[in-house]
Amino acid sequence: MISIDIAGTRFNLRAGAIIEHEGKVLLHRALSDDFWTLPGGRVEPGEHAAATVEREMREELDEQVACGPLLLLAENFFNYRGQPNHEIGLYFETRLAANSTLPLRASPFVVHDAGAPLEFVWFDRGQLADLRMLPMEVKDLLLNDKRNLRHVVNRG
Template sequence: MIAFDTGSHRFNLRAAAVIFHDEYVLLHQVEGDDFWYLPGGRVEPGEHAAQTVIREIQEEVGASIHVEKTLCIAENFFSHNGQPYHEIGLYFIARLEAGSPLLDLTVSHHGSEGSKRLTFSWVARQRLSEIEVRPVFLRQLLQVDRVAIAHVIQRDPHFDISY
């Protein structure tokens, strides 16, 4: 994975899948966390970012997806467990294969990442402001349809989005 410590920060190159179904978006949460985020993970050396989201969804929940287009490139500066991070995030619109069990909006789905239990849930796009979503800019970005690629710079708690 492309993640390393440099000076005072940990650097991550992360890729995430934005999967919509009707007016819902698929989010996931690691057991014990109090926030939700998009499924995905850190890019492996030699792996292109779209392949990362395909691999991560397969590994974490056993589902197959098709990546359609890039939605957003984000420069995200945040702290987690006292560690400052500098993260470059690549966000891709993706769709689940027809007939995928994950398309059931009425239940939570479970997967794992190593020894960590993951919960995948569909959240109505208009209700994103009611839950803790990280990075915070996703609340705004995911509520409306985008034609152009967004470039986001987020320094908690503020962010700028340009198109």
């Protein structure tokens, strides 16, 4: 995975999936976190970001997905558990396979990823306003029906 410690800062290249179904969006979080984010993971060396999303959804959810357009490029600078981070996040519109059973899964559900428990929840779009989501622009993107590629820089 592309995660490197440089000059006291952890650099990550992350790809995320925007998965929506019948007015709901799939979000996840580590059980120890107080914020929600789009499912995904770190890009592997030599792997393009859309392939990362497809691989991560197979690994975490046992789901076949297809990536559509890139909708958000986020440069994120933040501290996580005392560690300064610089993350490039690439977020893609993502389609479930026609025979997917993911929308039928009772929500919330927990998946273990490399031993870490991740909680997944299908949220109605109307619930998003009350959630703490990172990066912050994801919420605005999900609440907006007009979607064009956005580039944002978050410090803090």
